[in-house]
Amino acid sequence: MTLIRFRSDAAHEEPGVTLDGFLGQSNATAVRIESGEDVRLLLPYLDRLQLIEIAFPTFRDGRGYSSARILREAGYTGELRAQGDVLIDQVVFLRRCGFDALSSEKPLDEAAVEQALARFPYFYQKAAEPRAPVWKLRHG
Amino acid sequence: MYKYDEYDRALVDARVEEFRDQVQRRLSGALTEDQFKPLRLMNGLYLQLHAYMLRVAIPYGTLDSRQTRMLAHIARKYDRGYGHFTTRQNLQYNWIKLDDTPDILAELATVEMHAIQTSGNCIRNISSDQYAGAAADEVADPRPYAELLRQWSTFHPEFSLLPRKFKIAVIAADEDRAAMKLHDIGLKLVRRDGALGFEVYVGGGQGRTPMVAPLIRKFLPADELVSYLEACLRVYNRYGRRDNIYKARIKILIHEIGADQYRAEVEEEYLHVKALGIDPPAAELERIQAMFAPPPLVRDDSVTIDRSNPAFALWLDHQVVKHKVPGHAIVTISLKPIGGIPGDASADQIDVIADLAERFSHDELRITHAQNVVLPHVHMGDLAEVWAALTAAGLATPNLDLISDIIACPGLDYCSLANARSIPLAQKLSERFADMDRQRDLGEVKLKISGCINACGHHHAGHIGILGVDRKGEENYQLSFGGSGAEDASVGRIIGPGFSEDGVVDAVETALETYRSLRTEGERFLDTYRRIGAEPFKAAIYA
Ligand code: SF4
Numbered sequence: 009m010t011l012i013r014f015r016s017d018a019a020h021e022e023p024g025v026t027l028d029g030f031l032g033q034s035n036a037t038a039v040r041i042e043s044g045e046d047v048r049l050l051l052p053y054l055d056r057l058q059l060i061e062i063a064f065p066t067f068r069d070g071r072g073y074s075s076a077r078i079l080r081e082a083g084y085t086g087e088l089r090a091q092g093d094v095l096i097d098q099v100v101f102l103r104r105c106g107f108d109a110l111s112s113e114k115p116l117d118e119a120a121v122e123q124a125l126a127r128f129p130y131f132y133q134k135a136a137e138p139r140a141p142v143w144k145l146r147h148g
Numbered sequence: 149m150y151k152y153d154e155y156d157r158a159l160v161d162a163r164v165e166e167f168r169d170q171v172q173r174r175l176s177g178a179l180t181e182d183q184f185k186p187l188r189l190m191n192g193l194y195l196q197l198h199a200y201m202l203r204v205a206i207p208y209g210t211l212d213s214r215q216t217r218m219l220a221h222i223a224r225k226y227d228r229g230y231g232h233f234t235t236r237q238n239l240q241y242n243w244i245k246l247d248d249t250p251d252i253l254a255e256l257a258t259v260e261m262h263a264i265q266t267s268g269n270c271i272r273n274i275s276s277d278q279y280a281g282a283a284a285d286e287v288a289d290p291r292p293y294a295e296l297l298r299q300w301s302t303f304h305p306e307f308s309l310l311p312r313k314f315k316i317a318v319i320a321a322d323e324d325r326a327a328m329k330l331h332d333i334g335l336k337l338v339r340r341d342g343a344l345g346f347e348v349y350v351g352g353g354q355g356r357t358p359m360v361a362p363l364i365r366k367f368l369p370a371d372e373l374v375s376y377l378e379a380c381l382r383v384y385n386r387y388g389r390r391d392n393i394y395k396a397r398i399k400i401l402i403h404e405i406g407a408d409q410y411r412a413e414v415e416e417e418y419l420h421v422k423a424l425g426i427d428p429p430a431a432e433l434e435r436i437q438a439m440f441a442p443p444p445l446v447r448d449d450s451v452t453i454d455r456s457n458p459a460f461a462l463w464l465d466h467q468v469v470k471h472k473v474p475g476h477a478i479v480t481i482s483l484k485p486i487g488g489i490p491g492d493a494s495a496d497q498i499d500v501i502a503d504l505a506e507r508f509s510h511d512e513l514r515i516t517h518a519q520n521v522v523l524p525h526v527h528m529g530d531l532a533e534v535w536a537a538l539t540a541a542g543l544a545t546p547n548l549d550l551i552s553d554i555i556a557c558p559g560l561d562y563c564s565l566a567n568a569r570s571i572p573l574a575q576k577l578s579e580r581f582a583d584m585d586r587q588r589d590l591g592e593v594k595l596k597i598s599g600c601i602n603a604c605g606h607h608h609a610g611h612i613g614i615l616g617v618d619r620k621g622e623e624n625y626q627l628s629f630g631g632s633g634a635e636d637a638s639v640g641r642i643i644g645p646g647f648s649e650d651g652v653v654d655a656v657e658t659a660l661e662t663y664r665s666l667r668t669e670g671e672r673f674l675d676t677y678r679r680i681g682a683e684p685f686k687a688a689i690y691a
Pocket residue numbers: 557558559560563564565566567598599600601602603604605
């Protein structure tokens with residue numbers, strides 16, 4: 009198990025509660041979303057959440073990417089952690105969708121992650137990150 | 149033609165280097181085949197029955213002569229001297245070595261080409277009308293929008309691991325030459341009250357469960373295209389099933405929740421997405437449109453063509469259609485010689501096509517989903533010379549949309565998923581109907597063959613469709629009638645028990661003879677079938 013964070017605050021210690029548990033009046037500040045659960049149910053509570061962990065049961069299951077963007081577009085600023093089958097070849101997508109922590113079941117080499125993130129100099133789309141898309145670079 | 153700038157180039161180059169690195173890790177054993185598979189699939193590299201197959205993207209089917217010569221060069225240097233044009237307006241090489249692939253991709257990148265997203269569960273190469281920019285009936289050239297979508301969909305962070313592959317087509321004319329409604333998303337550019345916008349069809353497809361896409365949005369302002377598609381894809385990505393690959397396409401989702409429910413969900417998401425500012429500015433579309441400016445064709449009403457050579461006249465009648473600028477023509481080059489492999493071209497033939505595009509078609513050519521090639525902008529005074537050159541190269545078969553203009557997937561000769569062979573069957577059928585007078589008498593018949601239920605050969609959309617199935621270990625062929633990939637899109641219906649390879653050739657012949665005896669003036673096979681139904685055909689075939 010590897011945890012790589014792209015945040016300067018301290019990692020949240022307690023494990024996330026389930027979505028059902030959270031919605032059932034929990035005061036928890038961390039929640040774990042299984043793939044297939046509707047992250048929009050969290051939108052009223054984003055202010056008090058510090059960690060949202062999104063499960064990737066297999067790297068092929070890409071639902072978590074949309075979940076992440078929905079949360080970031082709604083203004084969530086806490087930690088967004090991709091957990092599970094998180095592979096080097098997906099880290100660019102994950103980061104661009106707004107994940108700022110990667111928790112991988114298999115060892116993930118930090119240097120290789122850095123290298124992967126530096127591989128592509130530009131991006132065509134506007135996404136959940138500060139970098140400007142190519143069309144913005146072209147036209148200002 | 150779209151030309152890369154520094155940004156496009158940097159991205160494709162970075163991709164080549166990334167893949168080189170991945171291939172090296174595979175060759176050194178650092179990556180297992182299991183780990184490598186999704187990576188190679190992101191780069192269009194499949195493992196087939198006998199070798200690797202590399203699928204090269206031809207965005208919206210448009211190429212210039214330099215790119216075309218590169219395709220010929222790669223066929224010679226890294227393959228066995230052939231390229232195979234596919235129903236996705238792409239090109240496949242069937243005999244590729246893994247360790248050559250980084251070099252092939254690097255060579256392709258020098259002419260602004262790549263194999264990005266030609267496989268995998270992502271948004272695939274955007275397809276379009278092969279007559280775009282030349283057709284008299286189009287509202288505007290659809291390709292600038294297709295290019296906008298190419299950029300939007302390339303390495304899209306949210307939509308690179310979708311439930312299944314995702315195909316988009318863009319057209320701009322009433323006549324649908326791109327099977328638009330059989331795509332996951334089909335876009336038709338229309339003008340309403342002077343403004344350009346799209347009719348948006350979502351949830352079409354072929355494969356195991358063929359469906360014609362329902363209309364989801366009647367009019368989408370053209371400058372909101374990216375936002376709206378982002379909403380369409382997001383709804384799909386959230387709901388699309390992951391538990392069963394046969395139920396993972398968007399057509400199944402829309403079938404299950406209904407077009408109205410899907411539309412409502414998309415509209416809700418769209419309200420939100422529209423406010424995010426993800427649509428490129430008008431200046432970006434204008435930048436792209438400038439590169440697709442029509443070639444400087446001068447209207448010419450004075451051209452007369454000498455039709456005294458009957459072979460030339462025949463070719464003119466079948467392969468040449470009207471261009472939007474009088475005095476010019478759109479030429480389709482048939483890759484369906486009698487007895488040949490549909491869509492195959494030798495490296496030498498590809499070079500001939502490149503030369504003709506350069507000399508006679510303003511350096512442009514197109515690949516069609518029917519596996520032919522188009523020279524879109526030919527002066528009518530040059531047609532005789534073009535025909536002579538094509539004839540010398542074995543490329544002048546005058547059979548566009550006739551019975552021998554067969555679409556066939558690679559089938560069991562190459563494909564590891566196949567149940568049956570497609571190519572030898574296509575060859576037998578085209579030989580059976582080789583007689584040109586007979587073909588002309590039979591008129592337009594779209595015959596399409598797939599070697600398995602995945603339907604790469606578009607058999608559901610064939611006026612006559614043939615599907616290869618496995619029956620107790622024997623190759624068997626099911627016959628269906630009544631499909632269409634055109635503006636009157638429909639899915640063909642199986643007529644009855646299957647046939648052996650020779651049996652299906654006979655059955656097709658019987659069906660066409662039945663049509664001949666029952667047709668009314670001007671009716672195509674499809675029209676007669678739609679009018680009288682399957683019974684008379686069945687009675688004759690299973691007599
Ligand atoms: S239809 Fe089947 S046999 Fe033919 S190419 Fe597709 S997967 Fe292969």
